[in-house]
Amino acid sequence: MQRSLLILLALTLSLPVSAATIEGVRLWSGPDQNRLVFDLNGPVSHKLFVLHSPERVVVDIKNARLLHDLGRLDLSKSFVHRVRSATHNGNLRVVLDMRGKVQPKSFLLKPTQKYGHRLVIDLQEPSSKPTVTQRSVQATTGKVRDVIIAIDAGHGGDDPGASGRHGTREKDVVLAIARRLERLIRQERGMRPVMIRTGDYYVSLRKRMQKARDMKADLFISIHADAFRDGRARGASVWVLSQKGASSEAGRWLAESENSADLIGGVSLDDKDDLLASVLLDLSQNATIAASLDVGGLMLGELKRITKVHKPHVEQAGFVVLKSPDIPSILVETGFISNSREERNLRDPNYQRKLASAMLRGVRSYFTRNAPPGTLLALKPSGPKAKSGRKYVIRRGDTLSGIAQKYRISQKYLRTANNLSGDRLKVGQTLRIPVM
Numbered sequence: 484m485q486r487s488l489l490i491l492l493a494l495t496l497s498l499p500v501s502a503a504t505i506e507g508v509r510l511w512s513g514p515d516q517n518r519l520v521f522d523l524n525g526p527v528s529h530k531l532f533v534l535h536s537p538e539r540v541v542v543d544i545k546n547a548r549l550l551h552d553l554g555r556l557d558l559s560k561s562f563v564h565r566v567r568s569a570t571h572n573g574n575l576r577v578v579l580d581m582r583g584k585v586q587p588k589s590f591l592l593k594p595t596q597k598y599g600h601r602l603v604i605d606l607q608e609p610s611s612k613p614t615v616t617q618r619s620v621q622a623t624t625g626k627v628r629d630v631i632i633a634i635d636a637g638h639g640g641d642d643p644g645a646s647g648r649h650g651t652r653e654k655d656v657v658l659a660i661a662r663r664l665e666r667l668i669r670q671e672r673g674m675r676p677v678m679i680r681t682g683d684y685y686v687s688l689r690k691r692m693q694k695a696r697d698m699k700a701d702l703f704i705s706i707h708a709d710a711f712r713d714g715r716a717r718g719a720s721v722w723v724l725s726q727k728g729a730s731s732e733a734g735r736w737l738a739e740s741e742n743s744a745d746l747i748g749g750v751s752l753d754d755k756d757d758l759l760a761s762v763l764l765d766l767s768q769n770a771t772i773a774a775s776l777d778v779g780g781l782m783l784g785e786l787k788r789i790t791k792v793h794k795p796h797v798e799q800a801g802f803v804v805l806k807s808p809d810i811p812s813i814l815v816e817t818g819f820i821s822n823s824r825e826e827r828n829l830r831d832p833n834y835q836r837k838l839a840s841a842m843l844r845g846v847r848s849y850f851t852r853n854a855p856p857g858t859l860l861a862l863k864p865s866g867p868k869a870k871s872g873r874k875y876v877i878r879r880g881d882t883l884s885g886i887a888q889k890y891r892i893s894q895k896y897l898r899t900a901n902n903l904s905g906d907r908l909k910v911g912q913t914l915r916i917p918v919m
């Protein structure tokens with residue numbers, strides 16, 4: 484009896500105490516949310532709570548060891564003032580000394596291709612409500628408003644997107660291109676840019692749409708740079724939502740990889756908004772898709788002038804981020820980061836500038852034809868530059884009727900304004916586009 488008890492005791496003692504290990508800690512600081520990610524070697528049980536005066540967020544992780552130096556975290560742009568940790572009875576306690584009040588939330592994420600088990604702590608400022616106030620201000624002022632263009636740099640934070648052979652990350656180059664486009668749009672009369680993400684942090688796909696809605700965007704542009712197994716693949720493409728499934732095999736593959744960003748970037752289940760989900764079923768989506776195809780076509784036409792494109796037409800696939808039922812939305816794949824030449828291009832400031840200018844021209848010609856009522860651009864039939872008269876340089880294949888149609892003016896009027904007697908045009912010839 485005594486002996487068997489001893490054996491049992493010995494067995495128990497020899498079982499390894501399998502503490503979970505925390506191999507890495509990352510912090511992403513967004514303007515209204517901070518995210519702290521613990522990389523784990525397996526699932527853990529944890530508890531999260533808040534202590535006041537001073538404000539602290541406490542994370543207790545059962546049976547865990549910290550192998551990461553918390554002092555290496557860059558706290559400068561975050562809500563966190565200091566991070567401390569202590570172990571007691573094999574349990575780990577991490578204390579975040581906050582700069583002010585926050586609402587924390589935590590959840591576990593299962594492994595994906597890029598990461599293992601993760602414990603995510605989201606810190607939200609209590610004051611950071613969605614910009615509802617902005618909407619009411621806009622509604623009450625009877626003045627003409629600017630056209631609002633939401634610029635969405637894909638990926639971010641924990642989700643680097645595609646990677647090039649020389650280490651270029653999609654999340655970095657698309658943010659750089661987005662910022663250039665933002666700058667160009669800000670200089671346009673009657674247009675205002677809003678950035679969906681302004682730094683290196685992740686925003687869930689639905690939150691991206693929600694942000695665009697909150698800002699009352701008239702157009703949503705998501706910027707990406709994809710990768711493919713075959714390093715020779717190159718060129719840009721423009722995508723809009725398909726309700727019936729992808730228009731090509733490549734489209735299905737691409738939509739799947741872009742949609743999986745939420746798994747990599749990490750989204751908790753309560754991020755799903757019921758209201759939004761029901762709105763998604765709205766039948767008005769068809770009209771929105773038609774408008775998206777329209778702006779996408781103009782964008783593709785501009786991109787063709789500076790780079791090779793995959794397809795001569797806008798492609799369609801089931802991208803979650805393009806599902807806003809009432810905001811025309813397009814996704815621009817600016818190039819293949821997996822192609823060495825395009826990777827070099829994509830990180831070149833000059834090339835980024837060219838891409839942004841092409842996108843701006845696409846946006847401009849769309850709103851010249853489709854200015855939303857109540858906007859400054861809608862006041863003049865030919866858009867912001869109508870007063871001084873636009874100029875158009877003839878390219879190969881242009882016809883007088885085509886140009887007249889493009890600017891919604893009669894051929895006769897166009898001929899008179901340019902002293903043309905017939906319909907013959909010369910490549911390189913400049914036409915004055917008169918104000919109606």
Ligand SMILES: [Zn+2]
Pocket residue numbers: 637638644645653707708709741
């Ligand atoms: Zn992407």
